[in-house]
Amino acid sequence: MGYEARDRERWVAEDPAQKRADRDDFARDRARVVHSAALRRLAAKTQVLGPGHDDFVRNRLTHSLEVAQIGRESGAALGCDADLVDTACLAHDLGHPPFGHNGEAALDEIAADIGGFEGNAQTLRILTRLEAKRSHADGRPAGLNLTRASLDAATKYPWPRDEAPGGSRKFGVYASDRAVFDWFRAGAPPRARCIEAQVMDWSDDVAYSVHDVEDAIASSWVDPRVLRSDVDMVPVLDAAARTYAPDLTPDVLAGALERLVASGAIPPAYDGSHRALAALKDMTSRLIGHFVRVAEDATRARYGPGALTRFVADLVVPEHARAECAVLKAVAYHFVMTTDERVAVLSRQREVVHGLFDAYAAQPESRLDGDLRADFRVAGSDAQRRRVLVDQVAALTDVRALALHREWVG
Structure with a gap:
């Protein structure tokens, strides 16, 4: 494949010297992700609200940094390599297009007949092909040239679209990237995720x-x-059951809401004062600490002490914690993402994504970025050329997407 040798033929080193070498490799992998252009672009991509909407809210980059902080400490407590988990967390959203999941849905419509679009599969494409760091001997791009372990840890859905379990719409690799996927998954149980992932x-x-x-x-x-409020939370619990936890019963989700309120972590009111902001930050710390601790305790209860790495154990997340997490997700979903104001914005964003794809397709030589223009020229089929156009739109930040749309489409 033209990749560097270390950590290429094994999952876990046995001797101390090789373990030290692995740690060096994982630290190098983390540094490559930190310094990547794809990570920087996340600063101008939507998390829930678009960049510039508010000085307080997260963007996709700050979200990724916070995920990495949580994952690094949680993984280290379980005996995982901290840099390996950190790398996976930093990389997990690299494939998100402008406008977050809304942009993802629009690109999936555009790419329906060439394998679709999925942010997680796009992440793998960025790590192994699109991000410029290393090349194969024959000149083909090799992306960041990460270790097998780092690529596997960053793969949330280790299967192609047509092999997704349980009818899931999520997948982690396009057909055109199957060779590198098979390479780093060699020896792994089919569709099983390593504990770092x-x-x-x-x-x-x-x-x-x-x-x-x-x-x-x-x-x-x-x-x-x-x-x-029992009345106000009825549609929230419905959304939690429908969107985030369809396997959990209404009673389980209702119990989760009761525990969240009874915990005292959620402030009774908010007026924007310094004291209220401090209480809000305290809520965040307490809830994150709770979710991390219960998963660590449950995992240790099943597998005992010692280092838990790769495929020797699975992370155990108790049902009650999953239910509480689903209810919190549904709060933002119901009160922010599905309001009339947001629905109108989402519709406009999808129009922008479709319009940009058409604009790039109309004048690829003058409009594609230089690296993707080269990919477009060597593409051997219409499907491959369209995939390059999708790569281009997916790489855009929200800000650049809107600016280009105004310039080219109006």
Whole structure:
């Protein structure tokens, strides 16, 4: 494949010297992600609200940094390599296009007949192909040239679209990237995630469930008093069951809401004062600490002490914690993402993504970025050329996407 040799043929080193070498490799992988252009672009990509909407709310980069902080400490407590988990957390959202999941849905429509679009599969494409750092001997791009372990830890859904379990719409690799996927997954149980990827996934859930509620309260989208209203929370619990936890019963989700309110972590009101902001930050710390601790305790209860790495263990997230996390996600979903104001914005964003794809397709030689223009020229089929156009639109920040759309489409 033309990749560097170390950590290429094994999952876990046995001798101390090789373990030290692995640690050096994982630290190098983390540094490559930190210094990547793809990570920097996340600063101008939507988390829940668009960049520039508010001075307080997260963007996709700050979210990724917070996921990495949670994952690094949580993984280290379980015996995972901290840099390995940190790398996976920093990389997990690199493939998100402008406008977050809304842009992802629009690109999936555009790419429906060439394998679709999925942010996680795009992340792998960036790490192994699109981000400029190393090249194969024949000149083909090799992306950041990360270790097998780092690529696997960053793969939240280790299967292609047509092999997704349980009818899931999520997948982690396009057909055109299958060779590198098969290479770093060699020897791994089919569709099984390493524990480092599981820690990354849970850290992501914890971060955005808690932080989205914090942002929504601080930005006056949510009055915390509604969490204590049986009437106001009915549609929230419905959204939690429908969107985030369809396997959990209404009673389980209702119990989760009761525990969240009874914990005392959620402030009874919010007026924007310094004292109220401090209480809001305290809520965030307490809830994150709770979610991390219960998963660590449950995992240790099942597997005992010692280092838990790769495929020797699975992260154990108790049902009650999953339910609480789902309820928090649903709070932001109901009170922020599905309001009439946001629905109108989302519709406009999808129009921008479709319009930009058409604009690039109309004049690829003059409009594509230089690296992607070269990819477009060597593409051997119409499907490959369209995938390059999708790569281009996906790479745009929200700000650049809107500016180019105004210039080219109007």
